[in-house]
Amino acid sequence: MRELVAIVVSERKSLLRGFLVAFMLVFPFTFLPTIFRNGFSWHFLQQRLPQSILYAALFAVAIILFALLNNYEKLLHKKRLYNFPAFTALDFYGGIEGYNSILRELSTYLIGKMGNYYYKVDIINPELQNFKIEVAPMIQICPDSSMFDRLTCELQLKENLYLSRVLSFSEEQLQEEDTLRNELLKLSDELTSLGVTPSKVDVTSF
Incomplete structure (x- = not known):
């Protein structure tokens, strides 16, 4: 667990950049349900905005966590093998x-x-x-x-x-x-x- 915390601390800038990239890629697609139901209505898009921000943020966090844990697992495997x-x-x-x-x-x-x-x-x-x-x-x-x-x-x-x-x-x-x-x-x-x-x-x- 200490190794995971060390990765998060040392890679906080790249993790933040990754979060922002994932957020910006997903954010526009969160408006699609509203567009399909109501068309390009500025009123409905504004109402959807808080939900879209939340969904995009959660999706971006999930992607970052998955990538982080996957990388952490590989590093643990390598650490074990390097001790052979x-x-x-x-x-x-x-x-x-x-x-x-x-x-x-x-x-x-x-x-x-x-x-x-x-x-x-x-x-x-x-x-x-x-x-x-x-x-x-x-x-x-x-x-x-x-x-x-x-x-x-x-x-x-x-x-x-x-x-x-x-x-x-x-x-x-x-x-x-x-x-x-x-x-x-x-x-x-x-x-x-x-x-x-x-x-x-x-x-x-x-």
């Missing part, structure tokens, strides 16, 4: 993205160095049993270069704002300390063999 040996053995820093955004929900991730490269590690589907872990190496690469094609073809890295690889693990595999470490070291060796330049990263800024 496969993640704690990495000794990575934690980061948060999505602050003060009404388009993106809060999300946590890990970032740190393994081998010659820094990696961002994120859990894509924390609610499911077969977990998908996205690992994104911090590298210097031009999207239109031949190296980019080699990374996507030979190493099967996926392009999603940045190059990454999605790994699937069971909960039992994540209980083993070397599960993720070995995958990151393997990817580091593959990137090094291709001569990929690592990016300079200040993990304390995340």
Whole structure:
């Protein structure tokens, strides 16, 4: 519950913006019953105004609460998984993205160095049993270069704002300390063999 309160406090500005957006989107539609019954009568629309404000506000609050609780549940799942040996053995820093955004929900991730490269590690589907872990190496690469094609073809890295690889693990595999470490070291060796330049990263800024 303390985590939920902390989210509300830290995200109060984005929650307020989300409430206002939802309210403005719903508000005009609350007049439709009156319009269908009485037409575009200013008198009846004025009478409907207090009810419309109330209905739109309640609907907006319901949307915000649903989104907040859904985001909170995902964060709890991630928090539980990040305590598994496969993640704690990495000794990575934690980061948060999505602050003060009404388009993106809060999300946590890990970032740190393994081998010659820094990696961002994120859990894509924390609610499911077969977990998908996205690992994104911090590298210097031009999207239109031949190296980019080699990374996507030979190493099967996926392009999603940045190059990454999605790994699937069971909960039992994540209980083993070397599960993720070995995958990151393997990817580091593959990137090094291709001569990929690592990016300079200040993990304390995340």
